[in-house]
Amino acid sequence: MSGLVIDLAAIQANWQALAGLAPDARAGAVVKADAYGLGADRVAPALYEAGARDFFVALAAEGRAIRPLLADDAQIFVLSGHMEGEDLSGLIPLLNSPEQFFRDRALRPRGPFGIQLDTGMNRLGLEPGEWAAIRGEALAAGPRLVMSHLACADEPEHAANAAQLAAFRAMTGGVDAPRSLAATGGVLLGPDFHFDLIRAGIGMYGGLPFADAKPVVTLSLPVIQTREVRPGEGVGYGYSWTAQRPSRIATVAAGYADGLARALARQGELKLWCGTRACPVIGRISMDLITVDVTDLPDVPKDLAILNAAQGVDALADLSGTIGYEILTSLGHRYTRTYL
Ligand SMILES: *Cc1c(COP(=O)(O)O)cnc(C)c1O
Numbered sequence: 001m002s003g004l005v006i007d008l009a010a011i012q013a014n015w016q017a018l019a020g021l022a023p024d025a026r027a028g029a030v031v032k033a034d035a036y037g038l039g040a041d042r043v044a045p046a047l048y049e050a051g052a053r054d055f056f057v058a059l060a061a062e063g064r065a066i067r068p069l070l071a072d073d074a075q076i077f078v079l080s081g082h083m084e085g086e087d088l089s090g091l092i093p094l095l096n097s098p099e100q101f102f103r104d105r106a107l108r109p110r111g112p113f114g115i116q117l118d119t120g121m122n123r124l125g126l127e128p129g130e131w132a133a134i135r136g137e138a139l140a141a142g143p144r145l146v147m148s149h150l151a152c153a154d155e156p157e158h159a160a161n162a163a164q165l166a167a168f169r170a171m172t173g174g175v176d177a178p179r180s181l182a183a184t185g186g187v188l189l190g191p192d193f194h195f196d197l198i199r200a201g202i203g204m205y206g207g208l209p210f211a212d213a214k215p216v217v218t219l220s221l222p223v224i225q226t227r228e229v230r231p232g233e234g235v236g237y238g239y240s241w242t243a244q245r246p247s248r249i250a251t252v253a254a255g256y257a258d259g260l261a262r263a264l265a266r267q268g269e270l271k272l273w274c275g276t277r278a279c280p281v282i283g284r285i286s287m288d289l290i291t292v293d294v295t296d297l298p299d300v301p302k303d304l305a306i307l308n309a310a311q312g313v314d315a316l317a318d319l320s321g322t323i324g325y326e327i328l329t330s331l332g333h334r335y336t337r338t339y340l
Pocket residue numbers: 030032079148149182183184185199200201202203
């Protein structure tokens with residue numbers, strides 16, 4: 001199928017697989033940044049249907065967008081907490097600072113909230129001293145969740161994992177509220193990290209570090225035209241590629257404006273696929289177009305795949321020195337989208 005094909009059943013299966021790795025915890029689902037670019041309006045209801053009841057977004061606006069799509073028993077946690085002026089009805093801010101805590105309690109004294117602790121990442125959350133100062137008041141008000149986030153969970157041997165675990169235990173000893181420390185990487189670190197709720201993200205979407213994930217996206221790009229070029233002729237901006245033999249070049253409809261970074265082609269190793277046959281991308285990736293050497297194909301197909309079983313999001317990420325998360329969240333909105 002051409003365009004961007006998003007396999008909702010694979011997302012559900014990956015969520016279930018991660019949940020199965022943490023059988024004593026509830027499995028939450030992180031659907032921030034439009035469900036990692038794949039469409040929160042489709043992904044969140046599919047995960048609800050699979051059994052998820054705890055959802056995480058980065059911004060209140062993202063939470064408001066999915067709130068009407070989920071039944072009332074779904075909790076939607078907002079990782080940025082209670083930002084000034086934000087409408088949090090139907091949402092649960094994860095309060096990050098004493099300032100957010102006092103603002104939230106003043107403005108929504110009965111509103112549900114959670115607490116985000118900093119156990120060493122130094123990005124978001126209450127530091128130990130700040131937590132000690134408000135802990136009594138916060139716990140008396142019944143937080144829905146007390147959570148923290150791991151900085152190095154994708155490196156199992158990293159000393160920060162044990163240090164953050166110890167810090168989280170020290171900060172949450174005696175807390176009755178549900179506790180959460182693990183995202184995808186943390187789930188894979190083992191049961192010590194699971195606590196009461198896991199926050200599955202990239203693994204659901206088919207990305208590392210969940211090596212056993214089912215692939216979720218395929219992406220094929222329509223061929224707009226093909227042409228024959230003679231030896232010595234250049235192709236594309238800067239003539240960065242010159243034909244060495246009589247060549248057939250296909251031009252496909254996608255470029256860096258669609259999340260396919262110019263850097264993907266820099267090493268000359270990017271391939272587009274016709275079934276199981278790899279065709280080298282040649283020349284520069286431009287805003288809306290990519291050129292491919294299809295000389296060795298018997299026929300030029302209607303479209304060529306850039307994400308498929310042979311070349312997943314992490315393989316693509318490696319080519320441009322990034323991570324699967326960034327490939328997914330960059331994909332953009334010009335592709336024809338099909339949900340399976
Ligand atoms: C993004 C995020 C997650 C999900 O992380 P993955 O690595 O994608 O599983 C979980 N918790 C927090 C606080 C996050 O910011």
